[in-house]
Amino acid sequence: MARKNARYLERVSRMTPDDALPGAGKLLETLRARRVPTAVASSSKNAQLVLDKLGVRAFFDAIVDGNDVERSKPDPQLFLAAAERLGVPAARCVVVEDAESGVTAARAAGMEVVGVGPIERVGRADRVVASLRELSAEMLLGLAGP
Numbered sequence: 169m170a171r172k173n174a175r176y177l178e179r180v181s182r183m184t185p186d187d188a189l190p191g192a193g194k195l196l197e198t199l200r201a202r203r204v205p206t207a208v209a210s211s212s213k214n215a216q217l218v219l220d221k222l223g224v225r226a227f228f229d230a231i232v233d234g235n236d237v238e239r240s241k242p243d244p245q246l247f248l249a250a251a252e253r254l255g256v257p258a259a260r261c262v263v264v265e266d267a268e269s270g271v272t273a274a275r276a277a278g279m280e281v282v283g284v285g286p287i288e289r290v291g292r293a294d295r296v297v298a299s300l301r302e303l304s305a306e307m308l309l310g311l312a313g314p
Contacts, residue, residue: 180214183221191300196227198305205229207250209263211240230254241269244277251277262311264303266290280311 185193199206207230208215215233219225230253232246239245251258263274266284271293274281282297283290290296294311297303 177214177217180218180221183218185223188222188224189300191303192222192224195300195303195305196224199308200227202305202309204305204309205254205256207232207254209246209250210234211246241267242272242276244273247274247277247279251279260312262308264300264308265293268292280313282308282311 206228208228210233213234230250232250237245237249251261258278261279263279263281265271265281268289271281271283271290281293282295283293284297287296
């Protein structure tokens, strides 16, 4: 595990804002302009480093990672902690997730879920898109309910 993490951290050290997923920057900018509270809920213990390398950390009001919780996805603890830090009820949260375990965790937390990626991996989400480019602030706010 230590070797695997060392290799991962070496790759992370070379990341730049150009490595952000297509559509991420525009979506985050729009959400920030509309004053939508946003959080990262990642099982990784390196989430804050990755956000810094991608240049997007300032877009998030809360960051909950593997250092903050005892249980990882598919347990809903990460998402519930993020909602609590935002001061937003879980039922009003929308999770954007690219992994099956994350979709399971978000659903267990009682949150709406947009799966990004192949339907075989994220098909249990409430809505599935192929790319972040397909997401908009309006879509996410519509899923969050009134």
